[in-house]
């Protein structure tokens with residue numbers, strides 16, 4: 001049998017999350033380099049429709065594994081079920097997105113399958129027939145090339161690193177729905193609670209001025225607020241660090257576990273640019289960053305970069321804005 | 329009930345990092361600003377809160393690494409961990425999460441802990457793997473990105489809420505013994521009290537040579553480190569603060585943003 005790449009689909013409320021299609025793009029690139037064949041695996045309570053949709057959209061074969069205990073994602077259930085099924089297809093690579101689900105599942109699954117595990121992958125390198133993976137370290141200041149040492153690898157893919165493609169396949173893939181083997185588990189997922197009611201309208205804001213830990217203290221928040229006031233239709237965003245410190249409420253948090261925004265202008269003040277923050281603001285039309293560290297990773301996704309201490313720079317910037325507005 | 333917290337020492341995220349001659353790790357010096365991984369501070373605080381609410385709980389802290397990491401074990405003790413354990417490794421280079429987890433799991437196998445807590449991620453390597461792998465080796469359930477936990481009165485089960493995408497919470501019950509990886513923001517970590525600092529200063533750290541432990545071979549290999557491509561960076565606005573401010577104003581005006 002041809003070598004395989006298993007893609008573990010992720011879904012919420014019977015709909016496949018978009019990052020799964022990025023994982024498909026990753027698997028197709030890897031497939032070109034290794035000739036291994038991608039197959040999508042979806043686990044859940046009632047998944048037939050999702051499995052058929054996946055096969056239609058990607059043209060890939062889809063295996064659905066159905067069972068009551070798989071209603072919600074649960075690491076123990078997923079590891080048990082996947083180990084059982086993956087033994088029969090013996091894939092060379094098992095990939096999933098580096099989301100709250102993927103990062104929860106991948107390391108334990110790899111250990112159980114005696115596989116290498118590489119998380120938050122952003123690139124693939126192929127040299128002399130050997131495959132290695134690229135990922136960020138040190139808050140994005142360095143990139144590491146990591147090579148699996150074992151025959152099998154579990155890989156999580158950083159959201160945003162690959163684009164979901166419109167594949168328009170000529171033919172649907174083959175869909176195979178199986179019943180999950182029964183299991184007893186030491187962990188049980190009960191429910192998923194929705195986020196608390198939003199009261200902040202970030203979606204309508206044309207300009208978001210976002211505060212990071214680099215603002216230094218709560219008192220300096222006024223700099224960010226004053227800067228936002230310069231623009232019509234503006235709002236205040238924040239990194240998770242600022243919300244964790246209690247300087248701003250979680251409703252301001254931008255990023256993976258916060259809000260995803262795409263304003264015309266995003267001004268990042270004292271934000272380092274962790275991948276989790278970037279995933280929530282990378283589609284902003286223009287990104288301006290103010291950071292004291294010339295190597296901060298936020299500059300990798302910024303259009304305009306300002307290396308300054310924001311505590312002294314923002315007051316000057318405010319003056320210049322006011323001068324400008326006064327003269328026009 | 330015994331709780332073990334896994335702590336890691338990292339270089340401060342604002343410090344410059346440079347690649348060493350081997351191209352496979354970063355250059356650390358005597359003046360490198362090392363500190364505790366922030367996520368681990370949240371894990372320690374959470375363990376201490378459990379100790380303060382339930383009877384008969386003890387909290388130990390463990391770290392795997394070169395000699396320098398003993399100061400981070402000591403910091404955990406200053407915050408309130410009773411016993412500090414340092415698994416001493418040779419050389420100061422990249423250790424894979426599988427090796428770290430295998431080492432800690434091996435220590436746990438001879439010491440019985442009902443709950444193991446780690447940070448959700450280390451700020452330097454950013455793998456988010458160690459907790460999950462410890463759990464798998466020890467055949468215990470694990471929940472990552474924990475933002476809330478309640479240990480049931482009989483100490484047989486723990487209820488947790490994980491922070492997932494978009495601020496949603498996944499709610500689950502785990503049987504004890506279990507492993508939790510703690511997400512930042514679950515609490516506000518305390519500053520060490522003077523009495524704890526004095527106690528920790530005198531306390532002995534249990535140091536075990538990693539070579540004396542039977543650690544399985546690494547499963548991944550770090551081939552090389554590199555700096556991100558400069559081409560991926562935007563335009564750096566140069567000049568004095570005033571000049572930079574003027575230029576930014578004119579750029580934003582050109583783009584009809586003001």
Ligand SMILES: Cc1cc2nc3c(=O)[nH]c(=O)nc-3n(C[C@H](O)[C@H](O)[C@H](O)COP(=O)(O)OP(=O)(O)OC[C@H]3O[C@@H](n4cnc5c(N)ncnc54)[C@H](O)[C@@H]3O)c2cc1C
Nearest residue numbers: 212213214239240241255256257258270272277292293310
């Ligand atoms: C599963 C998971 C999910 C996460 N979800 C999110 C999320 O949704 N959103 C999010 O933001 N984070 C998220 N995080 C956290 C993320 O990894 C980072 O820890 C966080 O984004 C860091 O926030 P920060 O950039 O404000 O702080 P830091 O990383 O501490 O950066 C502070 C920056 O300020 C700069 N600075 C310091 N002083 C000054 C000064 N005087 N002037 C100018 N600049 C200065 C520094 O150079 C540094 O770059 C998540 C983490 C995990 C593990």
